[in-house]
Amino acid sequence: MSSWKKGKKLNNGQYIVESILLRGGSSPCYRARDVKRDMLVTLKTTNITKIMEAERGDLAEKLIKQAQQVAQKCQSPCLIKLYPHVFLEDDLAYMVMDYPEGNDLANYIDDNGKLSPEEALKIITKVASAVNILHQNKCLHLDLKPQNIIIEDKTQNPIIVDYGWAVKLFALAARKTPISPNDCFSPPEKIKDSGKLGVYSDIYSLAAILYVLTTAQLPLNANLRSFQDLVPPIQYNNQMSDRFSDAILKGMALDIKQRPQCLKDWLDLFKQAQTQEESSSQEKQKIIEQTEFIAPPPEETVVQRSTQIITPPTITKPKYNYPNIEEFSFETVTLTEEKKLFGFVSKIEKNLTTKKGQYFVEYLGQGVNLEMIFIPSGQFMMGSSSDERHREKDESPQHKVNLNSFYISKYPVTQLQWKTVSYFPKVTRNLKHKPALFRGDALPVERVSWFDVQEFCKRLSKYTGRNYRLPTESEWEYACRGNTNTAFSFGDVITSEVANFDRPNKDNKNKNIKYEKKTTPVDNFYPNPFGLYDVHGNVWEWCEDNYVSSYTQKPKDGTAHLTSMVNQNRVVRGGSWSLSSEYCRSAKRNSYAPDSSYNFIGFRVVCVLD
Structure with missing residues (x-):
């Protein structure tokens, strides 16, 4: 299902799409203008192509009736308003909801840092009040996470902007994407093939959100907690009492029998914690008591089986330390110069070739993935030949290197990937969540030092149970060349159509060609x-290596050249948006101090599977 673009008109022109939204769960959501009411709304979609043809005759009537029931029964200041209006278009069903302006909790924590236990409890209690209304209507949410909760600009109240699995509309069609087994906010019973779901499942998610609010750290996902203990939140926030920390952990118990069975019981644990805190006990008790929590119906009636709410998709869990290897196809480009008499270039021909490769996906949680591409073992000539244009002395002597196979990230690490891993528990060094100058989830992260990147690799390794590191310099060049021996992996010529670089200052030609003068999305050009x-x-x-000005002493087996000098310059490769094309050559080398961070230096990671 492709995303609608800005200006797309829906429902006979009543709604005009303005942008796609990241908020709102796994189904595509759009911000749109309701022309009739002259207001912004949220349109949430679900694909109905899989619904049996026999059901389609009165489908619109069923959907509208369901929306009316949900809109009437599930009303709360902390639950986004759902309008009793559903329309069908292009095999999609559209729900219409309010569009509250605000910042989601994930970005709220990024901007404000961890909250005090009092502030965090105030937010989570209001969210729980909305979830409690769903429970009273025999529905579970099952998709609670910081990205689906915003702090509204006007009221500063938290609002759940997604009904999750509680909306009966979405029970009519299969969910398009499987549940990520590394979702930090999903309870273990949701990930399992036949997990028994109940109110306690939403309690787990609320407790995990409270963990993030009070620590500014992502909790370990349920899949990995059988291999590693969850760090108690009190270790990240010294304002927290032992009982407050224990109440969070109680809500995140892996065994459903160890968890509170209703929201009131869980929040009562914080009441008990308040009696131990002299300065703020009265204030916090008032926060919880402001909301009336009614015990939900018996567990067996929480989910209405007749409406098919909550039937989690089957997930095949791979072996813990060995990922699922898949194949993929891609198109790569080759550039060749067509020259006239006397050697003048008349044009550059572009030829596309379809190739196949292998990869695995590292699930980082929250829908953020790291794709790792297989690089087969082999040998190559490292460095530049004597006749390569723009070659420099430190690219010699050209020499043969033999390498074992490895996996390397498909793209330079993006800002979204960096941000996700930066919330993993600290190993030795603090990391900024948003270090880059040029902001964008799909842009490469930059302004990260070599030391910062080492911490990133340590956190990623600890989280996944696999060994991640920077590529060695020879691994990087081998992967970059892709079995080519030309100046670039696509030939001996380069254009702004295939890479992001800058025009030389002395070059006054081709003024009509656009040079970005900033980073671009990592999938903007053809792959090698x-x-x-x-x-x-x-x-x-x-790269992993210490920089030396000659290859004379470099290893010939693909390992890194390391010295005992901690602050000696480290190698960087590949060129950047800020320099001209000759710096982008496969053999080009440069170096910077390991503690330096610039808006033109990023990285990618390597993993070797046993």
Whole structure:
């Protein structure tokens, strides 16, 4: 299902799409203008192509009736308003909801840092009051996470902007995407093939959100907690009492029998914690008591089986330390110069070739993935030949290197990937969540030092149970070349159509060609023959090696050249948006101090599977 673009008209022109929204769960959501009422609304979609043809005759009537029931029964200041209006178009069903302006909790924490236990409890209690209304109507949410909760600009109240699995409309069609087994906010019973779901499942998610609010750290996902203990939140926030920390952990118990069975019982644990805190006990008790929590119906009636709410998709869990290897196809480009008499270039021909490769996906949680591309073992000539244009002394002597196979990230690490991993528990060094100058989830992260990147790799390794590190310099060049021996992986010529670099100051030609003068999305250009993107230009990429000005003493087996000098310059490769095209050559080398961070240096990671 493709995303609608800005200006798309729906429902006979009543709604005009303005943008796609990241909020609102796994189904596409759009901000749109309701022309009739002259107001912004949220349109949430579900694909109905899989519904049996026999059901389609009165489908619109069923959907409208369901929306009316939900809109009438599920009303709360902290639950986004649903309008009793549903329309069908292009095999999609559209729900219409309010569009509250605000910042989601994930970005709220990024901007404000961890909250005091009092502030966090105030937010989570209001969210729980809305979830409690769903429970009273025999519905579960099952998709609670910070990205689906915003702090409204006007009222500063938290609002759940997604009904999750509680909306009966979505029970009519299969969910398009499987549940990520690494979702930090999903309870273990939701991930399992046949987990028994109940009110306690939403309690787990609320407790995990409270964990983030009070620590500014992502909790360990349920899948990995059988291998590693969850760090108690009190270790990240010294304002928290032991009982407050224990109440969070109680809500996140892996065994459903160890968890409170209703929201009131869970929030009562915080009441008990308040009696231990002299300065703020009266204030916090008032916060909880402001909301009336009614015990939900018996567990067996919480989910209405007749409406098919909550039937989690089957997830095949791979072996813990070995990922699921898949194949993929991609198109790579080759550029060749067509020359006239006397050697003048008349034009550059672009030829596309379809290739296949292998990869695995590292699930980082919250729908954020890291794709790792297989690089087969082999040998290549490292460095530049004597006749390569723009070659420099430190690219010699050209020599043969033998390498074992490895996996390397498909793209330079993006800002979204960096941000996600930066919330993993600290190993030795603090990390900024948003270090980049040029902001964008799909842009490469930059302004990260070599030392910062080492911490990133340590956190990623600890989280996944696999060994992640920077590529060695020879691994990087081998992966970049993709079995080519030309100046670039796509030939001996480069254009702004295939890489992001800058025009030389002395070059006054081709003024009509656009040079970005900033980073671009990591999938903006064609991949190289191994299926890797942005190996030329965009950002320099850190390598593991210490820099030396000659290859004379470099290892010939693909390992890194390391010295005992901690602050010796480290190698960067690939060129960047800020320099001209000759810096993008496969053999080009450069170096920077390991504690330096610039808006033109990023990185990608390597993983070797046993």
